[in-house]
Amino acid sequence: MKKTILTGLLLIAAGGIQAQSYIGYLSDNYSGVHGIISNPANIVDSRFKTDVNLAGVSSFFGNDYYGVKLGDVLDTDFDFDENGNKHPKDNNNLFGNADVLGPSFMFNINPTNSIALFTRGRVGYNINKINGETYENISNDFDENEDFMVDEDDFYLTANAWAEVGLSYATVLMDKEQHFLKAGISVKYLQGLGNAYASGKNVNIEYDADGTDLGGGNTTGSITSQGEVHYGNSDNIDGNFDDFEFEVVDGATGFGADLGLIYEWRPDHASYDPSKGQSYKHLNKYKLKVGLSLTDLGSINYKNGTESIYDINATVNEDDFEDQDGIEDILQTLYTETAMGSSTKWALPTALHLNVDWNMGKKFYLNLNGDMSLTSATKKNVSRVANIVSLTPRFESKWFSFYMPVGMVQGSGAQWGAGFRAGPLYIGSGSVLSLLISDNSKAADVYAGLKIPVYQGKPKDKDGDGIVNKEDNCPEEFGPIENQGCPWPDTDGDTVTDNEDQCPEEAGEVANNGCPWTDSDGDDVLDKDDQCPEEAGPVENNGCPWPDTDGDGIPDKDDQCIDKPGTAANKGCPEVTEEVQKSLNEYAKTILFNSGKASIKAESTQALVDIISILKEYPDAKFTVEGHTDSIGSATTNQKLSEARALAVKAFLVEKGIDADRLTAVGYGETKPIATNMYKDGRAQNRRVEINLVK
Known part of the structure; x- marks a missing residue:
């Protein structure tokens, strides 16, 4: 009976963590086509001419019931039931996913528009509001002579596999001085590969070890249950999950969309002015970047899927329970089917993402990311993500990046990981370091992949004047953009170039804008030194005539009576005749x-x-x-x-x-x-x- 119930309840473990993909890597400005996963606006004004992903895979599992240390798991003597840390509670949860990014590419149509085509395969499963005590009772290889009770109340289980083929488009909305804004959208064709879900209302199960008399003094256990169970699945899934294979399910299609906006604050915008003849596509130009996106809008309708509702208010004996092949046989054979119809449409795990990236200087960055689920944990056939906040410091360059994300995940606590990108290779984990050092890790993830990156090249500028060679009329000689990259001439050889020389044909002084100094009043005092340039005067008086206050023809400097007319013989004073x-x-x-x-x-x-x-x-x-x-x-x-x-x-x-x-x-x-x-x-x-x- 244990195997059947364990399979039926999908291990009844619990986890309060979302299914995240490529943790840490998506903060990298050189993640290329992967950027569409978190925000489709990422692909425009990127550091790539084009980026081709060959294959990449990300897998994640997390829960809030079971914790281990990675080193213990690798020990051959490790036993999950005996050596792990269990944290049962009334409402435990489990989430997991696998995300495969297949052949995909992005390229720039022009500096303000970019597109991407991508293929993606995804698997996600959620178990919400499962009573952890149930797993405790079953996983301990219970003694059939002991009674136990399972009080589940309401629970929700969902598993789905699907493929996506998408087209992304992103454009620049504003590029005005220090303000830069871009937006993007992804539209996705969805193909279902398999779907199963179950939910229960007021479910209670009681096991009586010898509750059924088989005669002759022999007894077997009895299982008394109450409540209502909804069970639905796509037509490629039957009661035996061991035979399940991913395959294209006829009539299981849908459409999805991702939307995104990114604002960049560029306080050094003047340094990146394209009118200077330079191209800056190879550089990150922001000091602060803020992104907001809405992902996984949409659903898949499994048109040929079915859903049944069962009344499980009954008592059955253990032998009959054990004789069934799977959950579907248990429900159909032992309990009453009260309704049957088409399966419920499966909803994508819609989420809101906020991303803030700070360029701390040179090649060092600090990224803050937040994900918030917008789907309900208490609706059937709905996938969801749990809320998470992560802080990722990183070193980022053209051919190499390294990052160490630190995250706080709802239900599973803190996670610490590391990852790197080296040219075409990317590999990492958002939890590897916490798995190594923690005795109670409740989450694990890993990702890896290969791509063909074609980066935006740094334009060649042989003479280093800031004007690329192809736009420089004098590529071998330093010169300003105003003169098409050529140095300004100096026709008169006075070291003042013609563009600043007001007398380009006549040698002059730098301080006089290239013109020679003049002596307008002809007093041998140059106008630059002459305080009276329009009136002749001696050098000793800075080019100004000496004053004669009393008008007696004797300059004040020689006049001992400057306020009274006098005679030269009497030094400017009145003379007694x-x-x-x-x-x-x-x-x-x-x-x-x-x-x-x-x-x-x-x-x-x-x-x-x-x-x-x-x-x-x-x-x-x-x-x-x-x-x-x-x-x-x-x-x-x-x-x-x-x-x-x-x-x-x-x-x-x-x-x-x-x-x-x-x-x-x-x-x-x-x-x-x-x-x-x-x-x-x-x-x-x-x-x-x-x-x-x-x-």
Whole structure:
């Protein structure tokens, strides 16, 4: 009985993991035609001229019931029932798949459009919501003298094999500065190769070791069950699964589709400007890439498939159960078929994928990928993927890539793998490292394949000027794109090329845009140094004429009285003329003193005021105030009196605002008469004060 039940319940193991393909490899920008698996937009603006896949296979199995260490499994003494770690719970799950990418290729129609043709064979199976205690009871090679109970409630089992022939098309939607957006679609013709599914509602099974009396004191076990079971299959599957072979099933066809968008942020877009005459098809140009895709939309209708519904509310004996050849015989022979019809249409494992790829610098990348199932785990004949998040650091180059994906998978926990691509060979696993180091690995996968990659070549640029040889008019000589790759000429040989030389026929200076410096005002000071290029001036004044503030014809630099007109002879200051000198002395002669004294009489005030007015007109001139007497009296007395009177006049002038430094008081006594002292009139003329200019 054990073998029959084990087959019927498809091992009743459990796994909470999805069927993933080519884990780690699909993050590689050099995965080529494989890129359509995760996002059909991958094939446009790719690093390939064309990529031909010869054959590739990926296989995956995972569950949340049973965990092992890879090293233990390889031991010849390993026993799955005794040496593995079991984690039974009310709702265990198991998922698995095989994915074969057959002859397929992609190529670029032009820089903004690409297509791919692909063939693909796939197998997927899901067991959802199976009670792990059931497997515990059966797998322990139970003692037929012991009773047990199986409480399954609701469960869902699905297995499907199919082939795909698809066409992918991808195009660039936007290429504007740092923003780049592309989109792709795959349409797939689906051919079913086999389908079987079962589901149960409120299923409960109780085994009584001696519940049936066979007579003569002999007994056998009885199996009491309740609930409802739905069982469907394609017409190439019968009750004996051991005889099953994959084959094209008549009338089992369908259509599917994948949709995808990819955005790239290219902050260094200016470096990849095609107007520079360079082609950058061989380079990844993004700093950050974000992809969003929806895969496996569609279904297959097994038109000749059948589905039966069985009422299993019955008690049967163990001998009758053991006599049946398979699950179909068990259901048809021992239980009541309540309905029969066409099988339910099988739905593809539709999923949403988010992919973020960060170029960390040079050839190192970090990829974040998330997959989310969009199909239900509680519908019959539906395949699904479980949610997974993976982080994949990788080194990527044209001929070699290496990656180490780390994933957190729903139900099965963390997985750690490694893989590489070396030219035409790719091989890897998303779980190999965790299998080696973990004592409780619940998932295992592996992939490998061969292809013929034809990469985008780096355009040849012999002179290294950024312009490919075929577009360079001077491929042997460095030159700018503006001159078709040729160096600019320098006709006048002044080291300023003609494209920047404003005087290409006349040698000039670099600082003057290739033109010679001019001297517009002819003052021998070049305009570049001339602060007054339109007005002649001396070198010492930077080419500007000296200013003459007072307009007396004497430049300020030589003018000691820049605010008052003067004469050159007097260094630009006003000059005291003979007429002025005469006027001063005419006024001075009218200054009267009290007899024999130095005190000035009041009636002399006006004359002094007039003198002050004249002195103020010549603020820089210095004068002597000279005192003179007649010869009456002693010479000593006359000398002292003349000095006192000169000092009295000076004091008056200073008091009224004349700078003392401008005046010198001198007494000459009777030594400088201007008339004879023999007569009264002559002596009167000799008693005088003179104010004379100091020259």
